[in-house]
Structure formats: structure tokens, C-alpha cells
Amino acid sequence: MTCVMATVRTPRGSWIAEGLRALRDGGVEAVRIELLAQALGVTRGGFYWHFSGRQALLEDMLDAWERDVTTAVIEKVEAGGGDARTRLRRLFSLAASGDGLLTDLHTDSAVRDWARRDPAVAERLRRVDNRRMDYLRRLFGGFCADPEEVEVRCTLCFTVWIGNRLLTVDHGGRSAAEVMELIQQRLLR
Structure with a gap:
């Protein structure tokens, strides 16, 4: 019998929310993939399931901020x-x-x-x-x-x-x- 484990990914929204928190607390320079992954308790690899890179995250953060305000x-x-x-x-x-x-x-x-x-x-x-x-x-x-x-x-x-x-x-x-x-x-x- 083969056991298949489901992959659990950190939701895209969690990355965006954590990015906004980092922006709020430390400015745009603090929005770094490694630090966000650390804060979320996950690996950096999960980031790339949702974003092509840091710039894509920054754009999505601005989109979320704009929508919310x-x-x-x-x-x-x-x-x-x-x-x-x-x-x-x-x-x-x-x-x-x-x-x-x-x-x-x-x-x-x-x-x-x-x-x-x-x-x-x-x-x-x-x-x-x-x-x-x-x-x-x-x-x-x-x-x-x-x-x-x-x-x-x-x-x-x-x-x-x-x-x-x-x-x-x-x-x-x-x-x-x-x-x-x-x-x-x-x-x-």
C-alpha cells in the first residue's frame, strides 16, 4: 500500500499579510522572502508557488492595501x-x-x-x-x-x-x- 501525503502550502494571502506587516514594521527593505518565510514558519520554496519573485509580492501587497483602503x-x-x-x-x-x-x-x-x-x-x-x-x-x-x-x-x-x-x-x-x-x-x- 502506498501512502501519499498531501502538500500543505502557505496561502498566498498569508504571504501578502506578512509582507504588509514587514512593510509596516520595517519599511520596504524589510520585505524579504527569507524573513517572511521565517516569520511564517515555512521554507522559502513555498513562496515561489504563489509569486514569481519579490516584485510580484510587492505588487500584490499594494493591490491588497489599495483594495482595503x-x-x-x-x-x-x-x-x-x-x-x-x-x-x-x-x-x-x-x-x-x-x-x-x-x-x-x-x-x-x-x-x-x-x-x-x-x-x-x-x-x-x-x-x-x-x-x-x-x-x-x-x-x-x-x-x-x-x-x-x-x-x-x-x-x-x-x-x-x-x-x-x-x-x-x-x-x-x-x-x-x-x-x-x-x-x-x-x-x-
Whole structure:
């Protein structure tokens, strides 16, 4: 009797998730096949079942990041329905909750850092940021008639979201969460 053992492969998504974790924690230089395999507890050979090389993994990582911070977020916000203010509140809540890559500002920051050194990544980031801004414009445009006001609110909203993690300031007795709530109230007027 012949015994055949099934080959168990590490799923493609595990390699991508581990690559994104490495990017977040150490920058694009930390996304190395050997280190990823070590972190996953597998051999490097399994990597090549899914990817032709490191560049293919990097592309798939960017695809996953882009999907998670655009399409998936928009779908979550839209799924609950409601008017534009309600959807913006849902978006703000999602951003504050830590749910998914939307709020993984460390990954977003790592992609932004990578984009400073790689024109192709910079173009991808521009596309993602434009899609995010277009969505914000649509939502703010749902209750703001003035296009200039829409652009100001969208830019402030996006800038606060991206830049807030860089601040290490005291807010005069208020918590950062309280200040974010005040900002949201102003933006939703």
C-alpha cells in the first residue's frame, strides 16, 4: 500500500499579510522572502508557488492595501445607508475603530515613505489618495452646495486623518479623541 501525503502550502494571502506587516514594521527593505518565510514558519520554496519573485509580492501587497483602503472602506460605509452626514460619521467611526487597514496608519505611513523613493508607488498612492478624496467630495457634496467649501472640508478631513498620528501635543485638558470629535462636528456642520 502506498501512502501519499498531501502538500500543505502557505496561502498566498498569508504571504501578502506578512509582507504588509514587514512593510509596516520595517519599511520596504524589510520585505524579504527569507524573513517572511521565517516569520511564517515555512521554507522559502513555498513562496515561489504563489509569486514569481519579490516584485510580484510587492505588487500584490499594494493591490491588497489599495483594495482595503478604498473599495472595502467605501463598501462598509455605504452598506449602512443613510444621508451623507450619516455616512461620514460612519467613516469617521471606522477610522477611529482600528477596523482594518483603513486605520492602520502605520501601513499607510510606510506606503507613503516607500512612495517617496519609488515613482511607481508614488503614482499608486496618488491614485489611492484621489479615490479617497473623490469619495469625500461626494459625501461632503451631499450637504455642501459650495464646491470651494467641499474642497476645504475634504482636505481638512483627509489632512487630519493622515497627520493626526504625527502630533504629540497637549490639547488644553482635552483628550485627542475629544478634539477629533470637535473636528468632526465642525466638518459636519
